[in-house]
Amino acid sequence: MSHGHSGGGCRCAAKWEEPPEQCGLTFGLYLQLQCLKESREGSGHGVFRPWEELTDRSKFVESDADEELVFNIPFTGNVKLKGIIMGEDDDSHPSEMRLCRNIPQMSFDDRDREPDQTFSLNWDLTGELEYATKISHFSNICHLSIHISKNFGADTAKVFNIGLRGEWTELCSHEVTICTDHRVHQVTPQKHFIS
Numbered sequence: 001m002s003h004g005h006s007g008g009g010c011r012c013a014a015k016w017e018e019p020p021e022q023c024g025l026t027f028g029l030y031l032q033l034q035c036l037k038e039s040r041e042g043s044g045h046g047v048f049r050p051w052e053e054l055t056d057r058s059k060f061v062e063s064d065a066d067e068e069l070v071f072n073i074p075f076t077g078n079v080k081l082k083g084i085i086m087g088e089d090d091d092s093h094p095s096e097m098r099l100c101r102n103i104p105q106m107s108f109d110d111r112d113r114e115p116d117q118t119f120s121l122n123w124d125l126t127g128e129l130e131y132a133t134k135i136s137h138f139s140n141i142c143h144l145s146i147h148i149s150k151n152f153g154a155d156t157a158k159v160f161n162i163g164l165r166g167e168w169t170e171l172c173s174h175e176v177t178i179c180t181d182h183r184v185h186q187v188t189p190q191k192h193f194i195s
Contacts, residue, residue, distance in 0.1 A: 037066075060159060060160045062157065069094075073144045084146075085131070093151060093152050098115035099115055104143050127160070
């Protein structure tokens with residue numbers, strides 16, 4: 001999925017299928033992203049970027065004291081999340097990622113909460129491994145929390161890119177006239193494929 005500063009995604013243990021020119025599409029995917037425990041304020045925003053900037057190593061987020069980070073992403077519509085990527089190749093690379101859906105403002109106080117899905121991550125310098133989500137858990141979400149809970153042994157965690165792949169559905173209001181000549185509002189989903 002892409003949006004202004006969000007990046008493309010790939011498939012777990014497989015290369016990204018869509019051509020790069022289709023991976024940089026931009027949509028209003030999320031509102032104000034929040035990253036907890038980042039060592040440099042605002043650096044968490046820089047890891048969500050367009051596909052064509054995927055290998056840019058100048059932007060990254062690093063945890064402040066240990067290996068944990070939390071990203072809170074409120075979406076601007078309903079999202080069917082199909083996959084997520086995360087790239088780095090040293091001991092600061094996250095080794096475990098926990099996803100929670102529809103928990104606005106998740107914090108470290110929520111770390112004992114059962115996640116909707118947990119991934120064991122592999123080193124991935126190019127950010128081309130996609131971790132497929134359970135579609136039944138992530139088919140209609142308005143908020144995503146990503147908890148980086150472990151890394152490969154460094155004192156802090158470092159993330160250079162995060163990519164989300166799936167579908168974003170906008171809710172649009174349209175007026176329709178019915179037999180009694182009363183006007184009602186009908187909600188019609190507008191789908192966009194995000195990569």
